[in-house]
């Protein structure tokens with residue numbers, strides 16, 4: 194069986210270690226997973242009260258339009274209901290965008306390192322992927338603009354960027370939009386939007402109607418803590434959304450996911466507490482890294498890309514033996530780095546102790 198040619202050079206997504214496997218392999222009883230940027234504080238407690246009543250409704254197809262969630266979200270974001278598209282995680286929206294706008298030999302521009310699913314789906318559509326190295330973790334927007342040519346259909350901006358954590362400053366973003374040709378779709382992936390410091394939170398959504406070629410992606414997977422249920426969304430011009438809706442599967446978000454997202458959206462107190470605790474714990478962890486003399490990229494997220502004195506793989510294995518799962522990033526063009534999700538206070542303090550012991554090994 195021959196698939197698309199490009200598939201011979203690609204591999205399925207390699208997910209982080211599963212906790213049970215690690216426990217068995219190293220004889221550990223407790224594992225702390227800091228590898229997928231999940232919310233260590235869980236999700237809104239309000240789900241406990243309202244979700245059980247959904248039992249008995251699962252034989253029906255969901256409302257593919259997600260009307261209830263759509264209405265709530267549109268009101269919250271101050272956009273029109275027809276400016277929203279939902280996906281089974283923003284991952285699926287990345288796939289839908291690529292399927293809608295990319296085709297063999299169309300060009301797409303993105304940073305490197307960045308979220309790998311952009312290039313993954315672009316390659317499957319046969320597109321040419323142009324990757325522009327980040328500078329100290331930040332997107333090099335000037336070089337990205339230079340890379341845009343007549344064949345370019347989609348440009349990906351990830352802010353804050355995964356895995357570096359750095360945001361695109363708002364004025365730099367607006368300047369980029371000024372110079373970017375209007376027939377090129379700009380995807381602004383804000384998966385970590387809720388974690389951005391209040392004083393630096395971009396207000397781009399307020400101007401979304403002025404940019405018909407802009408699609409903003411957000412998700413319920415990260416700060417909202419609903420990664421297991423799979424809901425993400427895109428915000429953009431209604432014509433753009435209508436096009437994506439042709440490609441979107443009719444029942445792509447489940448009845449349970451829609452309901453949970455709607456409940457979680459109402460609990461903004463949980464989001465505020467998550468933001469506050471993350472910021473405090475991240476700052477404390479940064480001070481600990483400073484003491485070790487280890488650098489890290491500027492982060493406006495719930496993770497840090499930490500530059501370590503050994504390969505990322507070696508640090509990964511060392512931490513694994515101590516019950517901590519992190520993400521080595523050597524393989525995505527960041528030698529000697531690991532990406533560490535900011536966990537609970539106590540876990541991060543224990544991690545500091547383990548890292549300090551590592552740094553003293555050679556002394």
Ligand SMILES: *Cc1c(COP(=O)(O)O)cnc(C)c1O
Pocket residue numbers: 230281282283284285308351354355382384411412413414415420423424425
């Ligand atoms: C986690 C993540 C996503 C995907 O999240 P979903 O769970 O698919 O909604 C998208 N973009 C970035 C940058 C991410 O880190």
